[in-house]
Amino acid sequence: MASPCLARTDRNMMVMFNWEEFLSPILLSLKISLLSSVIVFSLGLIAAWYMARRQFIGKTIVETLFMLPLVLPPTVVGFALLVSLGRRSWVGQLVESLFNQPLVFTWEAAVIASVVISFPLVYQTLKVGFMSIDRDLEESARSIGASERQVLWFISLPLAWPALLSSYILGFARGLGEFGATLMIAGNIPGKTQTIPTAIYVAVDTGKMGLALYWVLSIVITSFVMLMIVNRKKRE
Template structure:
């Protein structure tokens, strides 16, 4: 049952590739935005917070359409990116990564922000009093204490990226071997008479990978929490 065809393997490998690339970008972006929202006060903070979390309430198809308008080769931003760097997002796997980043960003930011807000400010103040620079305080005190949240956010974002469908198909279409991830391949099988078994296989694989990601996240977060508790 779980012997995958080349068609199915391509979809699986592409899904993992897209999710991993998305996480590589999401970790620094998510940490910065979470720190900004948790530690800083500035005009328009609520607006920034709302924009970051907007993908949670917008239909994924709307997100895909907006990405196409903004980041397509003829888009407002995408045209400049293509002319300047020669990078095109629409209708290739890079666009699938971008779509995954957008839809998974709120999960990443929320998890890391909660960790930043739980850090005891007295520890940071004590390090500053002893002469540590703000940058050193961040990397030696704040960031290690938020590691459980970063791990949790990363795994949630990975699982979300793995299951992304609406924004991806709207922005980069459903091209086998190029943009067809597991959800898109499942959609194709569901729409094809007699392909129920193939759809079931990909469904089972998606569940196993997503569940595995959440279990690993929980285990790593507990290990980090124990080690941080032991150091204190």
């Protein structure tokens, strides 16, 4: 039998639960992740295709820069973005002059943070997919007059389809769980820039453990389903 104190705590958690407060970070996180995953997938596709097919001086340095956000603390990446895109930078000043508002502490800044953080994972997955393609098939297509664009669209992309799907899902999931860089450049403004990870942090800090638990469950279930899809495609 539950103690009166525990039962009273459960009732208080139910009373304090607010659907609008619960759904707001989820919807914003989904919007940010959807947009950032499309952007990072497009950038990663171009970069991976070029790097998998070209040799040039300084390639190792370029690839190291691509992978750097994977090993740096997210707060370091967030600081670099804050300095690069803040109101004192030329980029921040240009954006503010064009749109009459600063770039930092907006949901668009959270999109940028998600793109930068998830890029190494997307890039590496796509590059491995392109490098696993039999080069003789591509050369055969070129020998009968196919252009590089035709080789890409009709040979390389179909053969690399599992890697394409995996990279997009991993990019989406990584963007959904991004915390440190987002907090640095976008802040944690409820209804404006508060994502699921930042909402969980604030909920735990303010003692709203029940609300934090629901957010944790939502992001764990979503990430689990996405990773399960990726693992299934790898086995096919």
